[in-house]
Amino acid sequence: MLALRLPLRLAARAAPSHARLASPIVASSLSATREYRTKADGSADTKKPTKKTTKKSAAPISKSAQKKADAKAAYKLLSPEEKAEISATAKEAKKKEDIKLLKAQALAPPKYRQVNLWSIYIKENLAGKTGNGQATEHIKALAQDFRNITSREREHLNHLMTEHNAKSLREFQEWLNSHTPAQIKVANQARARLRKLGAEGKKSQFAPIKDARLLKRPSGPYLHYHMDRLASGDFRNVSTIDASKDISVEFKALSASEKKKYEDLAAKGLEKYLREHLEVYGYESPLASKPAKKALAEADAGVEPST
Helix, strand or coil: CHHHHHHHHHHHHHHHHHHHHHHHHHHHHHHHHHHCEECCCCCEECCCCCCCCCCCCCCCCCHHHHHHHHHHHHHHCCCHHHHHHHHHHHHHHHHHHHHHHHHHHHCCCCCCCCCCHHHHHHHHHCCCCCHHHCHHHHHHHHHHHHCCCCHHHHHHHHHHHHHHHHHHHHHHHHHHHCCCHHHHHHHHHHHHHHHHHCCCCCCCCCCCCCCCCCCCCCCCHHHHHHHHHHHCCCCCCCCHHHHHHHHHHHHHHCCHHHHHHHHHHHHHHHHHHHHHHHHHHCCCCHHHHCCHHHHHHHHHHCCCCCC
16 A cells, blocks of 8 residues: 555655646747747748838928029919010020120121222321311312322322231231131121121121131032023023022922932032031031931021031
C-alpha cells in the first residue's frame, strides 16, 4: 500500500510544477498576438504598422508672387474698356522697346550727300542772311545772280563741289568698310522694320544703307520672264501697272515646256546666290534649307529671307 501511494505523492508534488510552466507559454503567446497579426492561412504577418505622417504646411508665398496674384485678381474686375486701354498701353510700350532695339541695330552712318553747284553757291552766299524771315527773298535774289556768274566763279564753285563730294564719299566709304556686309544687312533689315513701325525721324533717316557688297535677292521664274518681256520693248509706251498685268496673264498661259527656260534660269540664279551668300555673309541663307521650288516661289513673291 505504501508502495502504491508513493508514486501518487510524487505525482501530486509534480503537478504544481507543470502548472507553473504553463503560465510563461500562455504569456508568450499573448504577447505574440500583440506584435503580429495572423494571416488568413494561419501564418503570422510580420508587417509592422505604418506610422502616421503629418502633412507639411504649404510654403509661404513670396511677395512678388502675391503681387502678381493680386494684380491678376484686380484685372478680372476691370471693365472691357479698361482692359482695352491697358492692352493698348502695353502694345505701345512694346513698340517703343522694339524701336529702341532696332535703332541700335540700324547703325548711324555719316551723312553722305552729293551736292551740285547751286547748293554750294547757296551755302557760300546765304550764310548769315536768313534772319528776320527774309530767307525766301534772299534765295530769289541769289537765283538771279547765279544765272549770271562768271566762268571764274563757276570754276571756283566746281572746285568746292568736287572737294565736298569727295570728302563726303571718303568718310562714308571709310565707315562702310569698318563694318562687315553681314552687319550692313542686319542694319538694313532693322531700318526696314523701323520704317514699317513708323519710327519718329526724318524720312531718309532710316533709308537703306547702300553697299555694293550686299547681294541682290534671287529672282524666280516669273521675275525672269517679267524682265525678259520688258526688255523686248513690247511695253515701251504702256504703264508699269498695265504692263505687269499683261505679263502676269501671259506667264500663266505658258506651257510647261515654255516655262522650263525661266525655271532653269531661276534655279541657276538661286544656286549662285546660295554660294555667294555663304562667301559674303559667312553663313548659309535660310533659303538653303528649303526645297528649291519653294525657295524660287518666295523669290518670285519678293519674300526677303529673315537673316
